Amino acid sequence: MATPRDLSTASLDPARTDAADVARALLVDPERGLTAEEAARRLAHHGPNELRAAASTPLWRRLLAQFSDPLILLLLAAVVISVIAWLIEGAVGAPIDAIVIVAILVLNAVLGLVQESRAEHAVAALAVMTQARSTVLRDGELRTVPSTELVPGDILVLAEGDQVGADARLFRAAALFVAEASLTGESEAVEKHPDRIDEVVPIGDRRDMVFKGTAVSRGTGGAIVTATGMATEMGAIATMLDATVEQPTPLQQEVSHLGRLLGRIVIGIAIVVMVTIALIEGIRTPADVVTVLLLGVSLAVAAVPEGLPAILSVVLALGVQRMAKRNAVVKRLSSVETLGSASVICTDKTGTLTTNQMTIERIVTASGTVDLSGVGYAPVGRATDHGHDLAAGPLRLEAQIVLGAGSLVNDAQLAQHDGVWEIEGDPTEAAFLVAARKLGGTREETARYGRVAEVPFSSERKMMSTAHRHENGDLVVLSKGAPDVLLRHCTRLQLGARIVPLDPVRRARALADMELLSEEAFRTLGVAYRPAPELEGTGGGADAADFDESAEQDLVYAGVVGILDPPRPEVRPAIAEARAAGIRVVMITGDHPATAARIARDLGIIDDEGIALPGARIDGMDEHQLRDAVRTVSVFARVSPAHKLRIVDALQAEGLVVAMTGDGVNDAPALKSADIGIAMGVTGTEVAKEAANMVLADDDFATIVHAVREGRVIFDNIRKFLRYLLYGNMGEVLTVFLGVVFAGLLGFTHASADGIVLPLLATQILWINLVTDSGPALAMGVDPEIDDVMTRPPRGLHDRAIDRGMWIGIAITGLVISVVTLLTMDVFLPGGLIPGGTDTFDVARTAGFTTLVFAGLIMAFNARSATSSAFRGFFANRWLWGAVVLGVLLQVAVVSLPPLQVAFSTASLDGVHWAVCAAMASVVLWVEELRKLGLRLLRRRRADAAAHAR
Template structure:
């Protein structure tokens, strides 16, 4: 393939030469053999990443945070002060912490990369004369691609045929106004102003087309631009900023405490400066939570994996945290709150109503029916309506293997429902298309809400078949078909039709109107919306239902319990929208319904007030959703918004969390979103919000757990200072490092993977200005868990001394008794931490309700820390390094008695909190 040709060169080639140059066919496309050969030559259709991530730097940066730099310097000073074992131990903290961080980030990246591969972009192509779907990266020059509204254009391509094709080229030109594309060549002003070329990275906003790929991957215009932009650095996320803030707070806290103890050691205990520094260094190390960053990364990665299992794929880890703040969900109705399985159950004609029975289903790509409902030979009006439903329809079915994979609907659920309806009537699409071929299409758009096709009839005339929303259809119908006869439509007819529609809508049913006309064959070439969709003949209504999802009721209840407001934004009628919203519990009967027409008349202040109450938006265009989201945000809300179409993209970008539909969503919607639902299910959004809250809660649980041991580590030094050195240090610096480096780390990481606490969705969302480290965490850490742990560990120190004669003799300042006493202090801290990590698993729920052993990471962490403690106590060669010594059986009985009462005390505290909360709710 000669890539020296430009897009303009391809645009000017006669079609015959273009096809010859690309080795393709305008009818059959390429063969699979030709595709495989070209893939070897030109490569995959992908935009290559520019500068690859520097693996070495990604590894090194885990050892260069503010905390890490503080510890590196501390280690150097410790070595220079003559305590190399302390310096090496401090460095070990950094090394292990950095390795944890790197490993979790690497695992998280692999997980997100794997998730992104779960949702490849598919395109419709014609190969070997058959229309199939392939992954966009497998396109090659010469491929014949079929485009429709909402498709992201996957490669530079020449337009061979089109119908009302318009393309948004803003990604290349910056101009948001869609441009028309035709099969004929014309080059206007600007590099991309080529009428018969569509470019990769742009989006089809309306119409359909068949195009032939001329350039792929980095040879496209988008690929050339990507080379200039692909190395841009990303912005810092809110969570990263909060973690940086927390890191600075903790570093300053550690330095201030260290400096304070340094001064106190010199003036109260009269230590020399070098010894005072080593003493202070222990305090600095004690107050640095080395496992913070690994725990945060683990929590986010774990949350992402859990969400993926619940059908919610996140593009980046930080979005997990934002989900926890969400307090408003602007949700579509169809497919999100409902099953997106439109089934026609009534056909209404002006003189007759049919109840449609039987179960239509898809099997191996063909539409079958179980029951013949009507005899179309005797029902001429009904036969015409079914004909319109069949031929004015772009939906196809790509079948899967029976019993293995579900067939894929290539189109809309509404049209799929019409296909099932026509199959029940015994109509065959291929036969009807041969008898009445399509000449032209005026595609559906969200403004006029109609679709029109022109079909060649056997008598030489051309039938104009139209379907669309009833309100829009009534604007262009002035005649009516009744029992085979056409007559002018009267006001009584309009009233009767409108009343039937309202009756159906009140039942939560949706009506789709059908009309027709005939024109001369000579008028086809000049047929446009303005001169074709007028003076139509009304035929009837197909009445269908998209039932609510079974799980939506519980999901809505969860949202209400969690103070999360749901705002339905739909294109359906007011009656249908309100019927569904009330049925599933989103709003009460008193809710206000605002239509698109009313919305356009409202000022921003009026809309801001409206979204504060119970409200439903009906008959609104997708682009109206942007304004609704904006006004919710203006009220200080954190908004999640769902969408699937091209016009939803601005709202998805604007929302704090944009949520695209993975099944029915267009490529541009998925690109604009932060999260993609693989099942298009509202309940999956609620599960994701629950997981987002859990992640944030787990990070705070880690802080509570890690800070409480900081106080226990500092308490012996405090007693030493207060007593002026009379009470020896009950914990050495090396033993402090043992807690931070060995015994605390794995249980703390286990907290990062804790499951959602029961009742977490019964609390209001946290405020955006809330911080990870707050007064509640500090009080709980230091004044409750930390104080208890400090008193218990100090008592353990005196317990050993008591066994050897204290208070009759002085406290041991050296030898075996002192080593045993400090070992006992260390062991008591560890056993207090065993109880504390279990207590920290829930805030108010009983530990026994969730199961003591249900978090396997924590249980293995507890096993590890007890094994490590035993190793330090009974292996002789480490005694000198860590200042430990063997302890006796009585000491072990003392230690084993620590966790149970601490757990029971916390259970009593949680019981009182639950009782208080229940009283508050009852009030």
């Protein structure tokens, strides 16, 4: 078999070569495309159509990066000091402290590396779900394939909204404009044509080529793929780019700020503690210096949750994966933060609030009304006139003209695959194909008309027209669009087999028919035509460019169809849930105001008194008037993309966080301007998906509400593990500080033979961090919903993750943890506040150490909510239970196993010791339960007072 020439490396320049010669060089028939087998062979030869990824960071560098934190470096310096002191003292035995600290640091680094890797893998998996797709011609049929599977020789079928998947040579174009700003920087869309270029020109002037990464902004076209992957012009640019560093998200910045703040505070406390120890206990030996230094540094490291960035990334990535399983694909982790703060959802109607199974149910012509039964894309149903089967006659003829013309001025395709009827293209256009078959039309009848030219649909014009040549040579212009707009271009009317003047009475009746359909919640499309002998000679070449909007005059009005897109059954309860969560739902649609208002009432967006504000009214408003309108109006109809952008800006000016849905090219500005741009995954264009922050895989509004709930749950879980980590860290710091200050009062100085009396050793503090931080914190990151997050208003974008109330709770709980830890030690020591103890200081310190670990593990359950009881959903999180049980077992091991006793300076405990430790640790739980009960009672009293005041 012949091998196609590789145009990316050969001397042949596709821009300066006729399209037919390019097709021959690539061994492809533009009318049938490649076969599936040949496409697979070329894919294996050329490789995936994707840009080369940046080189990954080596494992050893990622591991070393775990030690780059200044506090970790400080601790390593302390290790060096410990080893030096050990050498000075004669190097007797092993430097246990140094060995244990290094071991813990290495283990923490490995855990951090694993967490980062999990986050990266999760994001990579999401990237696969959002990959671009292209429409190609293979085996003579249109197919939608991932753009990564495009190969040289593929026939690209381009339409408005498509993202161009590869470099390609045009062989057909109809009013084709391509936005190439991503490649050339040119802000205006460039008009494209298939005519060969004779000389070598810059990329921006190659009008007969389209390039990977650009977007079709208007028109249609066909092109032969000439280069893929790194052989494309975009690939050439990619080779010159350095890897860009992703900026931290606002939440990551806040966590980083929190770490620095805690670092400054705790380093100050550590210095105070070290100075206090030196003043109270005195420094006698080099070992004392090392002990004090290790303790101070360990306190600083313990109080700053250095694992926060890695835990945060993992929690966000896992949350985004859960959202993806619910058909909400978030493209950036940072968007999760904003999603949970959404206070307004601006949504389109078609396909989002409705099923997008567009069905023509009614045809209204000059002779009457035809009703069509059957829903969806299967061409099965009855045509009736007042309940009776539609008979031959004027009404049937008019209906056939409407559906036949609508099927021709149409870019959709209807086909049956494995017994299921599927469409390719716009659902509204496909409805004509389905309805025509219900009325007895066939593909053979429409095949007798060949399209020779077109004026594509645009949201500004609200209509499209095509020129067709019948197999007998006759030419006809067909138009389809918004009925009220189309009627302005009509001067005649189809009445049975006759064409009559469209006088004022007939025009008024046609307008009344349109209004009646709209009031009944139908989407309406008008159809018109006219014979066009003046187009004689128009073909598929240069003459086709002469066919423009001037041909849309003196049309024959054929009739109007009523298209029903029923609401999705799950949308109404989803809207009710959103409203209960303080989220306002705003419908923005291009449909008729009456249609929009009817659907909005059915779904509960507005009440019976609510109205739809038409785009024409928005045109007459200045920015202040529009801001006044968006405060009360929740339905906007007959809007243009420019209106959408103004509405979003006006809502944001009111201080609202706006989520905006869209599917078309012209929606991209509004999607980018919104706080959360949401593109439709099924019907959305590639340009819309590129501009959006999130893609709905099922085009379902209810999925947005599920995503908002998940976003709120994720942020709640972040607050949970922040609260939990700071509870424990504050407890550790206060335990050491208060233990040193009140050592004499607690009986520590009399019981210890050491030169310096410390309630916790440096190695024990690091062990607490290891046991009580990573495992439970990660488990809380996937905690199920405890408090109903959809019963409270949205969080403000600038609200702090750790607010004043949380800081108060952290301070109180940290103080309680430190008090019960120190009192546990006092229980077992002679003297002090609680007399009767007989144990050594090593045993008492081990008991305090164990109480502190147990208290931290118990607080994992309390940290799950700021106000709800820890026993609510007590067994809901099996991962948290696993982390807590593992923590208990590790603590038993560090206290009971001789090698670990040596490493962490612990002593064996008997049954009484363990029971006292567990009981004292539980005090933290009960104190926190009482505090939460007080908060709930106070909140209820305030709510009752507010209700009474109303």
